Amino acid sequence: GEDVEQSLFLSVREGDSSVINCTYTDSSSTYLYWYKQEPGAGLQLLTYIFSNMDMKQDQRLTVLLNKKDKHLSLRIADTQTGDSAIYFCAESMHGGYNKLIFGAGTRLAVHP
């Protein structure tokens, strides 16, 4: 079956880079997503990558995709305290309804 796994917690110093990792099992995934969730709030789409891409950069965010290893990562450059949140990796299954399968989320804590 489909499964998405993430490490649960990451702590970084303000100004450093953060790297959040994710592995998935469904090789037919078409899109892979990174969402951010702040306390008590819904999900905010940060970025996504199409499965035929290796890398996507958007300002401070860099997404790397290794299809062979089914590994996805999100790098946040110059991490700020406002980046503290839970980050969810998700895959879009092959199929007409684009059902999303989420990982458990990585809690990013940024300290001074």
Added chain:
Amino acid sequence: GAVVSQHPSRVICKSGTSVKIECRSLDFQATTMFWYRQFPKQSLMLMATSNEGSKATYEQGVEKDKFLINHASLTLSTLTVTSAHPEDSSFYICSARDGGEEQFFGPGTRLTVL
């Protein structure tokens, strides 16, 4: 950008009552809407997928008679938790898709059943 709203944002009810949660796409027509449930410090679990004018498709293990979903228009879907019990307390999040690849998420509804 596309905006999805949910109402109410928080609801507290007594055990045995029914609660209705609304999900609206404010500036686009949602061909498909999704309902997710999130327990504290856990991921989102898809409950059901609904398309306008047709019956919802429920995920395995989700009781369709307990979680009634109605998608009566292209901008509104409702989730009714019938005869709610304390174990139904959770954060319910909807998302909407406009036909493209992206799902737009609502802010969530926190349900507390006493």
